[in-house]
Amino acid sequence: MRQKELRLITTFHTTADALACERACKEQGFSGRIIPVPRQLSAGCGLAWSCEPGKEEEFAEFLKEHGVEFDEMATILF
Amino acid sequence: MGEMRRVYLDNAATTMQKPPCVVEAVTAALTSFGNSGRDTGGHALDASRVIYDARCLISDLFNLGNPKQVVFTCNSTEALNMAIRGLFHRGDHVISSVMEHNAVLRPLYDIEEDQGVSHTFIGVDEKGRLLVSEIEKNIRPETKALIFTHASNVTGNANDLHAIGKIAKKHGLLFIVDASQTAGVLPIDMQDMNIDIVAFTGHKGLYGPQGTGGMAIREGIDIHPLKSGGTGVLSYLKHQPEEMPTHLECGTMNAHGLAGLHASLNWLVKEVGIDQVHAHEIALAKRFYEGLKDMEAIRFYGDYDTDQRAAIVSLNIADYDSSEVSDQLESDYGISTRPGAHCAPLIHEAMGTVNQGMVRFAFSWFNTEEDVDYAVKAVRELATDI
Ligand SMILES: Cc1ncc(COP(=O)(O)O)c(C=O)c1O
Numbered sequence: 001m002r003q004k005e006l007r008l009i010t011t012f013h014t015t016a017d018a019l020a021c022e023r024a025c026k027e028q029g030f031s032g033r034i035i036p037v038p039r040q041l042s043a044g045c046g047l048a049w050s051c052e053p054g055k056e057e058e059f060a061e062f063l064k065e066h067g068v069e070f071d072e073m074a075t076i077l078f
Numbered sequence: 079m080g081e082m083r084r085v086y087l088d089n090a091a092t093t094m095q096k097p098p099c100v101v102e103a104v105t106a107a108l109t110s111f112g113n114s115g116r117d118t119g120g121h122a123l124d125a126s127r128v129i130y131d132a133r134c135l136i137s138d139l140f141n142l143g144n145p146k147q148v149v150f151t152c153n154s155t156e157a158l159n160m161a162i163r164g165l166f167h168r169g170d171h172v173i174s175s176v177m178e179h180n181a182v183l184r185p186l187y188d189i190e191e192d193q194g195v196s197h198t199f200i201g202v203d204e205k206g207r208l209l210v211s212e213i214e215k216n217i218r219p220e221t222k223a224l225i226f227t228h229a230s231n232v233t234g235n236a237n238d239l240h241a242i243g244k245i246a247k248k249h250g251l252l253f254i255v256d257a258s259q260t261a262g263v264l265p266i267d268m269q270d271m272n273i274d275i276v277a278f279t280g281h282k283g284l285y286g287p288q289g290t291g292g293m294a295i296r297e298g299i300d301i302h303p304l305k306s307g308g309t310g311v312l313s314y315l316k317h318q319p320e321e322m323p324t325h326l327e328c329g330t331m332n333a334h335g336l337a338g339l340h341a342s343l344n345w346l347v348k349e350v351g352i353d354q355v356h357a358h359e360i361a362l363a364k365r366f367y368e369g370l371k372d373m374e375a376i377r378f379y380g381d382y383d384t385d386q387r388a389a390i391v392s393l394n395i396a397d398y399d400s401s402e403v404s405d406q407l408e409s410d411y412g413i414s415t416r417p418g419a420h421c422a423p424l425i426h427e428a429m430g431t432v433n434q435g436m437v438r439f440a441f442s443w444f445n446t447e448e449d450v451d452y453a454v455k456a457v458r459e460l461a462t463d464i
Contacts (some may be wrong), residue, residue, distance in 0.1 A: 001406065002401070035405045039401060040399075
């Protein structure tokens with residue numbers, strides 16, 4: 001198994017929210033990708049967004065601005 | 079660097095690759111079908127004929143003996159909801175199992191709350207096999223039905239429908255089977271196995287399009303309709319007509335999807351044969367299991383000593399999160415699998431994998447030995463380097 005890295009992981013209640021997040025990030029040129037929800041976080045819809053750690057508050061703000069509802073946000077090793 | 083190989087091993091979720099005849103049938107239907115059952119124009123009749131022929135093929139597949147008792151829905155979840163919500167009354171009791179998918183569990187929890195219908199879930203042994211001997215002990219005077227999946231979508235273990243059907247017959251109980259993982263894979267004979275209702279989904283082992291499914295219902299069983307609406311016939315009746323299959327079908331049918339299911343059923347039964355398909359899939363699953371079983375870091379779930387099972391191999395690597403393993407298989411090797419809970423919470427509780435989940439590999443007719451060997455190599459690499 002590869003080395004784990006610190007990532008900012010965001011989970012969602014629905015798949016639609018996760019895909020709305022992906023679309024908003026792509027449009028802004030933010031890097032990141034969809035991953036299955038890590039077990040430390042509640043399972044939610046099964047999809048999570050993984051991106052560079054740090055700037056958690058800004059990212060939450062960015063999602064809110066784009067009308068994307070999310071469940072949890074956490075910086076964990078994945 | 080060349081393009082990464084892509085191997086799809088999430089066939090228990092849906093068979094991604096469909097036979098070319100299915101693609102052709104749907105494409106042709108999209109430019110030729112009118113609204114089935116609504117008029118007698120040639121285009122509408124074309125749709126009606128294909129749907130009727132699909133009923134005949136399903137009736138034959140499960141040895142139901144009456145195509146009018148085949149109802150089409152958009153998937154097995156809808157069929158199971160119709161059956162579970164439309165058959166029982168306050169005070170009734172049903173017996174089911176911890177192997178069930180949420181398509182059975184959630185309607186059962188709902189009718190417990192809304193209709194006062196109680197349930198008992200039969201457990202499994204350490205390999206995830208149903209404790210069949212527990213069924214009879216849990217039958218009460220108010221027990222009305224046995225509701226069991228044919229095979230677990232998590233462990234792949236299949237239940238002995240003959241044995242359960244005998245118990246149902248002896249005690250005069252309805253026997254409802256969730257064949258989501260086994261329709262088109264393992265033989266199901268409703269008459270021989272005393273089954274009253276088989277719920278199936280079109281997009282897994284039947285190799286049809288998503289949005290198709292249904293149930294085969296033994297004659298004389300009255301399911302109260304979940305929905306009512308246009309049927310194209312008996313338009314002046316205030317309620318849904320009593321005649322089957324109209325009793326349980328309303329609104330415009332998914333004729334385009336059913337054209338695909340019709341083609342896949344013909345392909346499956348008349349061209350390749352379901353025994354052939356199962357033999358191929360199970361050989362691949364075995365090859366995968368055999369290729370990994372010596373690895374100490376890998377833990378398998380399910381009973382791999384029999385071929386009477388779905389072509390599913392679920393495992394974990396040491397105590398790694400199944401999501402991490404599945405993600406690495408996808409991103410580093412292009413292998414699609416399914417981690418987590420697989421919509422079947424009770425079997426994960428029984429197997430002790432609520433926290434870790436499992437990584438599920440599921441094989442189809444369109445997978446090859448090369449796919450398996452590639453996946454074995456990938457998992458071996460991940461399980462060595464820990
Ligand atoms: C055992 C079992 N039951 C029910 C279902 C539900 O199937 P569908 O999503 O096609 O309704 C599935 C598939 O996910 C399953 O594996």
